[in-house]
Amino acid sequence: MYADVWAQQPIDQTDLLALADRRALAIKQHLVDVLNFDFSRVSVTKTKAADLSGRVINMEIEAK
Secondary structure, three states, X not given: OHHHHHHOOOOOXXXXXXXXXXXXXXXXXXXXXXXXXXXXXXOOXXXXXXXXXXXXXXXXXXXO
């Protein structure tokens, strides 16, 4: 049943990039609100098409 629903829901790359960006912002907000990270020290970069290579994404945390 899920496969049938999924087949009827076309999703283009623009939608996937927007979703990835929204997820990254939600993670940043969690780091700031729940884990008390300093907002100015957490940065989010725009998702690129090359980042959409599969189901697993890599996240990087850099110390400033």
